[in-house]
Amino acid sequence: MSALSDSGIEEDLHASPAETSRLTSELQECDYEESCFIIQRHNEVHFLALDCLARQPQITAEARSKLVSWLIAVHRQLKLSFESCCLAVNIMDRFLITTSVAADCFQLLGVTSLLIATKQVEVYSPLITQLLSLCCNSFTREQLCNLECLILLRLNFRLAAPTLAFFLEYFTRHPTGYQTEGATDKMVATQDRNVWKEPEKWLACKVCELSLADYTFNKYMPSVIVLCAMKVAKDLLKTHSAQPTDSYAGSSQTLESFCFQEYPAFEAELLFQQCTEDLKLLVALNQDIVQDFITP
Incomplete structure (x- = not known):
């Protein structure tokens, strides 16, 4: 058994047994920082959201650009890290690969992805009411929480992108x-x-x-x-x-x-x-x- 088995690092390596051993x-x-880099460098191909709009009949590249630009502005307004913003976009894009999203729910997907990202990265996450108010209260708390559960299930809780x-x-x-x-x-x-x-x-x-x-x-x-x-x-x-x-x-x-x-x-x-x-x-x-x- 590897000395790192109990640390959970091996679970973060999406690789064959031989490559994992190496x-x-x-x-x-x-050291810790170098280890994080090696793991992330090795895993980035597994978290790549390639052609995420290929199966989205209602979501265009222009709509995605507008939403991501809005999320960038939101992350600044809420004083969140750039890491949270980047992770939110990755979560959103990978979810788009798995599930068709209606155009009128696209903004909800964006703020829900941001909420999940902040829970992964930040010390304190924004309040749900705060996020919903940024969407002019077009969505309910129940809708956001239900979508959060669906995103986590579709991504198999793989969030460390x-x-x-x-x-x-x-x-x-x-x-x-x-x-x-x-x-x-x-x-x-x-x-x-x-x-x-x-x-x-x-x-x-x-x-x-x-x-x-x-x-x-x-x-x-x-x-x-x-x-x-x-x-x-x-x-x-x-x-x-x-x-x-x-x-x-x-x-x-x-x-x-x-x-x-x-x-x-x-x-x-x-x-x-x-x-x-x-x-x-x-x-x-x-x-x-x-x-x-x-x-x-």
């Missing part, structure tokens, strides 16, 4: 490189662990926030979006100090290749370029939001 062995050599907020926080706090040794990925610490300053981090966060509301980015894994958002932010601010790969002295594998290790090299490069170009276009269409930070 990962738990690797996790024993890491990797999010943009998680990877953004980790990558900006840990400008580290990675090298592959056989089947395991080892971290290579750098001298400067505070490369990302507030303007760069804020802009990268804004780019991630914009991608959250755009259905185009549902096909990319969160770590991929964050990495490309960091590159876009660096290019926009024209700062060399914010470039993660510049500080990876001695690494045999860059952060880019680590995040794209599921793909052949040529596919990884194309995916990175495609995501980066999509983000640049998204920023160009939302210049008013980032203008103050990209002008001298």
